[in-house]
Amino acid sequence: MAAAAAAICGEDEATRAACSAECVGGIERLDLGERREAVAAAAAGKRSVYLMDCAPVWGCASTRGRSAEMEDAFAAVPRFADVPVRLLASRRDLDGLGLDADELRLPAHLFGVFDGHGGGEVANYCRERIHAVLSQELSRLGKNLGEMSEVDMKEHWDDVFTKCFQRVDDEVSGRASRPVNGELRSEPVTAENVGSTAVVALVCSSHVVVANCGDSRIVLSRGKEPVALSIDHKPDRKDERARIEAQGGKVIQWNGYRVSGILAMSRSIGDRYLKPFVISKPEVTVIPRAKDDDCLILASDGLWDVVSNEEACKVARRQILLWHKNNGSTSPLSDEGEGFIDPAAQAAADYLMRLALKKGSEDNITVIVVDLKPRKKLKNNS
Numbered sequence: 001m002a003a004a005a006a007a008i009c010g011e012d013e014a015t016r017a018a019c020s021a022e023c024v025g026g027i028e029r030l031d032l033g034e035r036r037e038a039v040a041a042a043a044a045g046k047r048s049v050y051l052m053d054c055a056p057v058w059g060c061a062s063t064r065g066r067s068a069e070m071e072d073a074f075a076a077v078p079r080f081a082d083v084p085v086r087l088l089a090s091r092r093d094l095d096g097l098g099l100d101a102d103e104l105r106l107p108a109h110l111f112g113v114f115d116g117h118g119g120g121e122v123a124n125y126c127r128e129r130i131h132a133v134l135s136q137e138l139s140r141l142g143k144n145l146g147e148m149s150e151v152d153m154k155e156h157w158d159d160v161f162t163k164c165f166q167r168v169d170d171e172v173s174g175r176a177s178r179p180v181n182g183e184l185r186s187e188p189v190t191a192e193n194v195g196s197t198a199v200v201a202l203v204c205s206s207h208v209v210v211a212n213c214g215d216s217r218i219v220l221s222r223g224k225e226p227v228a229l230s231i232d233h234k235p236d237r238k239d240e241r242a243r244i245e246a247q248g249g250k251v252i253q254w255n256g257y258r259v260s261g262i263l264a265m266s267r268s269i270g271d272r273y274l275k276p277f278v279i280s281k282p283e284v285t286v287i288p289r290a291k292d293d294d295c296l297i298l299a300s301d302g303l304w305d306v307v308s309n310e311e312a313c314k315v316a317r318r319q320i321l322l323w324h325k326n327n328g329s330t331s332p333l334s335d336e337g338e339g340f341i342d343p344a345a346q347a348a349a350d351y352l353m354r355l356a357l358k359k360g361s362e363d364n365i366t367v368i369v370v371d372l373k374p375r376k377k378l379k380n381n382s
Helices: 013-019 030-042 091-096 121-142 153-173 238-246 310-329 343-358 376-382
Strands: 059-064 070-085 106-118 178-179 184-185 200-203 208-214 216-221 225-228 251-253 256-260 283-288 293-299 365-371
Touching: 059 070, 059 343, 070 121, 070 365, 106 293, 106 365, 121 153, 121 200, 153 200, 153 208, 153 283, 200 216, 200 293, 200 376, 208 216, 216 310, 225 310, 238 251, 293 310, 293 343, 310 343, 310 365, 343 365
Parallel strands: none
Antiparallel strands: 059 365, 070 106, 106 200, 178 184, 200 208, 208 283, 216 225, 216 293, 251 256, 293 365
16 A cells, blocks of 8 residues: 555645534535535634544445455444544644644544455454454553654654554464453464465544555555555565565465465464564555545455556546436435444445456455445436
8 A cells, every 4th residue: 555645734734624614524515505614613723623523434345255254254343443533633733723632532433445465354353353353452542642753744644654553463362362252362363374464454534544564455445546555565666575585484486476385475363384584564654535535345355466556537427427326315314423334435345345356266255345425416427
């Protein structure tokens, strides 16, 4: 998931707030008069993207496909945590907006795809556990905001996600205790040759934060162009191969490049028999949301092996627009604004899954599409 962006957009904060006044994505709506007032307030420094709360809308499709068993898992957890805004903006920028840097929190929503190998146990464990551990790590950091240095915000996110993935990996491998029916147990979740990828997106009103470990992938459709937010961890990637060989491991060509001639990815959760060559440390991307963001696509390699980033984004945009053209811009909302499965995003996810099957994918296929556009605007564009 390639181009990691700085934590603060290049625009000034008034412009950022104005762009967010109609809530770039989610289900918050302002009519024309309210939008004009919001833009005026933003220009006066009175309204900020950091004060907005947008519930996400998404769709998900998953199939065993042509594989013998289902080893994929996915997670969609609205409002899984409140993120300290100090992880997204500097104290100076927040003080300039008249916001309390240490007290402000943004609701965050988590989406994840986990592609298991050797069995589905680790993927299923990641589905149930990663959001809980990440919430704990964010809470821990939130208690020490006063001690946070004014460094690149991405460094803090690197630390949070690295500790989260390492904790889950330790629990899977039996190096750390894990909760089981109200008790703590220190035993492996499954056999030593079972593992899983993990690609996770944290979505809030101002930013998208991505952590990737393995060869699942997340792509952002922005301004009708694909923006890869992760880079697959493959053993033949130059930096990954150098890291493996520095640890005394080998990358062997055996029906594709593999760690020790076995595993076709260089990072994963689990796979303790290939430590220290295969690691669980994720690569993290922090990117501000923009007005021309269309959607996020998270998927296992069952999609990406046969569908390019460009084609996936084009198809997802087209299917979302087509659904709204045929059905209008409204659909039932959850009363609490907690986020929900959206029929337009669901149509896009279903279509991508069927497209991968049609193109001959031989693996499990899991696709999540998160709609980042206000649906009122989608209707106008259709």
